[in-house]
Amino acid sequence: MSTSLLNDWADWAxxxxxxxxxxxxxxxxxxxxxxxxxxxxxxxSSAKRLPVRLPAIVLVEVxxxxxxxxxxxxxxxxxxxxxxxxxxxxAVVVALSLTTAxxxxxxxxxxxRAVPSGQLEAASALGMSGGDTQRFVVIPQGLRIALPTLMxxxxxxxQISALAYxxxxxxxxxxxxxxxAATYRYLDVLVxxxxxxxxVTIPASWLVARLERRLNRHL
Amino acid sequence: MDHLxxxxxxxxxxxxxxxxxxxxxxxxxLVLVLLRRTPWxxxxxxxxxxxxxxxxxxxxxLLFIVFFGIGSGAIRLDPFQAAVIALGLVSAxxxxxxxxxxxxxxxxxxxxxxxxxxxxxxxxxxxxIAPQAARVAVPGMVTWAISLLKDSALVSTIGVAEIMxxxxxxxxxxxxxxxxxxxxxxxxxxxGTPLALLSxxxxxxxxxxxxx
Numbered sequence: 001m002s003t004s005l006l007n008d009w010a011d012w013a014x015x016x017x018x019x020x021x022x023x024x025x026x027x028x029x030x031x032x033x034x035x036x037x038x039x040x041x042x043x044x045s046s047a048k049r050l051p052v053r054l055p056a057i058v059l060v061e062v063x064x065x066x067x068x069x070x071x072x073x074x075x076x077x078x079x080x081x082x083x084x085x086x087x088x089x090x091a092v093v094v095a096l097s098l099t100t101a102x103x104x105x106x107x108x109x110x111x112x113r114a115v116p117s118g119q120l121e122a123a124s125a126l127g128m129s130g131g132d133t134q135r136f137v138v139i140p141q142g143l144r145i146a147l148p149t150l151m152x153x154x155x156x157x158x159q160i161s162a163l164a165y166x167x168x169x170x171x172x173x174x175x176x177x178x179x180x181a182a183t184y185r186y187l188d189v190l191v192x193x194x195x196x197x198x199x200v201t202i203p204a205s206w207l208v209a210r211l212e213r214r215l216n217r218h219l
Numbered sequence: 220m221d222h223l224x225x226x227x228x229x230x231x232x233x234x235x236x237x238x239x240x241x242x243x244x245x246x247x248x249l250v251l252v253l254l255r256r257t258p259w260x261x262x263x264x265x266x267x268x269x270x271x272x273x274x275x276x277x278x279x280x281l282l283f284i285v286f287f288g289i290g291s292g293a294i295r296l297d298p299f300q301a302a303v304i305a306l307g308l309v310s311a312x313x314x315x316x317x318x319x320x321x322x323x324x325x326x327x328x329x330x331x332x333x334x335x336x337x338x339x340x341x342x343x344x345x346x347x348i349a350p351q352a353a354r355v356a357v358p359g360m361v362t363w364a365i366s367l368l369k370d371s372a373l374v375s376t377i378g379v380a381e382i383m384x385x386x387x388x389x390x391x392x393x394x395x396x397x398x399x400x401x402x403x404x405x406x407x408x409x410x411g412t413p414l415a416l417l418s419x420x421x422x423x424x425x426x427x428x429x430x431x
């Protein structure tokens with residue numbers, strides 16, 4: 001590797017770091033909003049009566065069935081037509097939150113269902129109400145079971161945040177692309193951007209694998 | 220109605236990108252998983268690094284590296300070729316993990332039995348291990364195909380005229396705003412649903428418990 005490439009990388013790094021910061025911000029916000037919505041959707045789609053849970057199931061299936069890029073462009077380019085214009089940053093956060101909600105609701109639902117039925121029986125033997133049972137018994141244990149998968153999804157949504165390039169949000173990929181356009185050194189700068197993404201995703205996936213082993217230790 | 224026709228005309232391109240990338244991924248993934256099971260530590264480590272890198276980079280970044288980085292320099296790649304190479308590599312990494320999981324699901328006793336019978340490495344894999352691993356791998360492969368179908372939308376960013384690209388153009392040129400995107404979503408869901416049903420059916424059909 002030539003030193004001139006390393007020098008260029010050092011020149012570009014601050015700009016890409018700014019982009020990475022924005023990517024992480026978008027990811028964090030979308031996860032915070034999306035996971036909350038995902039929990040609501042998970043509880044809603046576990047309702048006993050079919051007519052009650054049907055709208056939740058349709059929402060989840062639509063959200064999971066459409067590509068994240070379509071969701072993003074629909075919200076940014078499509079919604080202004082329906083009278084709702086969003087700035088770039090909120091549009092990206094809304095789109096990624098909705099995608100997160102649809103995917104995580106299924107992950108959370110699987111976690112809630114994996115809570116042993118003996119826990120429910122014990123709660124009802126103690127005379128706990130339905131709401132209390134969910135809040136104090138089922139949800140805490142279900143979320144713990146779902147945690148490794150949720151963290152795996154968090155890595156995925158960080159990768160998906162690169163799609164925000166297509167609506168012009170100056171996140172990591174956009175920054176790299178505009179450096180490339182200015183210098184005509186697309187390969188060099190895009191590889192550096194790739195390394196930045198890997199610097200987050202690879203340690204994160206090790207962490208998830210470790211957590212999974214730890215949580216399964218007593219099972 | 221015109222909006223729907225425009226999008227439907229782009230469906231073959233989406234399917235071509237998805238199908239070709241899947242085929243590339245299925246083959247390269249097989250090579251990767253074999254490399255990860257060689258006795259040589261260095262080869263195993265390198266294969267694992269390749270898989271981790273391909274899975275760790277956002278697919279759109281890999282697509283840009285292939286198209287703008289490599290495909291505009293010494294080699295000329297048209298958008299379709301770049302799309303198939305990039306999504307094919309991503310698929311290879313994911314499918315190699317699917318294969319690897321399915322090989323781990325084959326009981327160790329099967330390998331020992333082959334050894335006891337004096338079967339060669341090739342016969343062991345081809346006649347004994349692969350058929351059993353395939354039961355586990357096939358539903359996972361179909362699940363990946365569904366993801367890939369949706370990921371194919373991002374090749375619109377390098378100018379492949381698939382569903383997402385024509386929907387976006389239609390929205391801009393006709394001022395129809397929302398409708399083309401809603402139709403595009405509906406078409407993706409319509410294409411993905413049969414695959415999802417197939418995956419569920421195969422999982423049911425191929426599970427070992429059932430066949431015993």
